[in-house]
Amino acid sequence: MADKKLIGVDLGGTTIKFAILTLEGEIQQRWSIDTNILDDGTHIVPDIVDSINHHLSLYQMDAEDFLGIGMGSPGSVDLQAGTVTGAFNLNWKTLQYVKRDIEAGTGITFTIDNDANVAALGERWKGAGENEANVIFITLGTGVGGGLIADGHLLHGVAGSGGEIGHVTVQPNGYLCTCGKRGCLETVASATGVVRVARDMAEEYSGDSKLKATLDDGDEISSKIVFDLAKANDPLALMVVDRVTNYLGLALANAANLLNPAFIVIGGGVSAAGDFLLTRVDKAFKTNTFPNVRETTHLRLATLGNEAGVIGAASLAKTAVNG
Template identity: 85%
Template sequence: MAEKKLIGVDLGGTTIKFAILTNNGEVQQRWSIDTNILDDGAHIVPDIIDSINHHLKLYQMTADQFAGIGMGSPGSVDLKAGTVIGAFNLNWKTLQYVKRDIEAGTGMAFTIDNDANVAALGERWKGAGENEDEVAFITLGTGVGGGLISNGQLIHGIAGSGGEIGHMTAQPGGYLCTCGKHGCLETIASATGIVRVARDMAEEYSGDSQLKRSLDDGDEISAKIVFDLAKVNDPLAIMVVDRVTNYLGISLANVANLLNPAYIVIGGGVSAAGDFLLQRVTKVFKENVFPNVRETTQVRLATLGNEAGVIGAAWLAKNVMASK
């Protein structure tokens, strides 16, 4: 009897990514649709159901060929109930009965977790985490998310907020965060945070710098522009990158001192800066970590890119279903 396949869904504010995978996590089919957030996000779940059913018909497959569907979602996820609330980039302000509706619409078992946790599972299973039981994942994008895996299982905490690395206090009394407190790592090391750091440092900087000129001219800049300029030795850009990677390196050292994972994996759009980012973060990390941890925990870049979410969601489907 053939092993049952898995469906992974990565729900984002702009696109919804889907994949059909083998039981071993090999991606066989991939597709995506736009996320329709109109009418308080009321179209999102029906669109997911329709897309899955359409593609099963297209591939001449049936629901009984699948172990289940896993999904990563923004917002506060109730794992047992399979509900989501507070996913504001989806316009989901009220409680969404995602599990109930998708199971009814597809005839398949369904499980869901926070999107950063699910990306962590993907990187752990098939990416830079090399299927180790102890892995920490941080994603540097518009915000900063995280997922912590210990003994092969996600750390959720008592209320589902385990792994909120982005809201560790990196700079006491620093920038106001969207969460309401000051100095969160997200306010410094996210793509938007890096731009804010650059703007503030440019105001105090009086030397020659292309980054300074661009900001003074009112040009739009991005985290990528800051890193690209730093790579060609723009003095202000280097100062910005050094400040950002200092706070990031110290924060990751704190994570490592608590958990001593095999790997801390850095993903998200900012991680596209590659070794230039990794080398600077690793230097600060090693200066601030407990000696035994320094020898056993390695900081590395994510490898799965946009596939991390669907692969992690498939792992969720496989393992949560198996444990029931």
């Protein structure tokens, strides 16, 4: 048993990342392939099976060497059935029998969960979560995702929507979200949300600002540009960052007041702004937390980067077998 390995798979819209890990979470081999979403995504699962089998042959290993395969996937995941639906960035328009097909193709036990949950497991096990039993993970990317770990277990909720921190309301009657309701955290704190806030604030701003001049000229901006300009003391960019971090701090404070985790770990592309982001979010967080929570729950930046998904997926596989 001690010699068994784990396989972690991180399924994304552009690439699929793979890793072979020890039971202690040490990565021994890594590789990736392009995600082929053509033909309603019908190539994705066969490509995963072929890639795993090819690499096991390459490393002179077979199914008996592995405790299991874990995978994080976009979309709505049925944990028991091992199916995925609604993963539109994969072009999956119908129910996908991922567990059935990957187990049949590899001969290895397979477990699957939502990609944000899996990244949460990775950061908790080998990243900023320090393997604490209570950790919240939030990822700030194109959207805002999250994972809640309480007493060592992921919280899924009755229909798998536990941890949808991106859809916490932070601005009643605010921007319309892709989910259909208004004022979600995702509408202001995702990469696209930061740009939306910047555009609206620029329309009302009349002072000197490179950010305003860029927008007035019709040039494209990104959340990175907004944060870089704020770091350079652009007055409008600083106002945008203050608004975004206030909303983010409020949402994280509410989550902390409910669960009182040891750490809230912030990952995703927007988190690349680093301590400049973290110190501002922390200020709003402390303003809105219950005193005991304020003293015991701490905000941290994610540390695993692109490896969080495969490490978390391996953790999922290990837990599925060992409990």
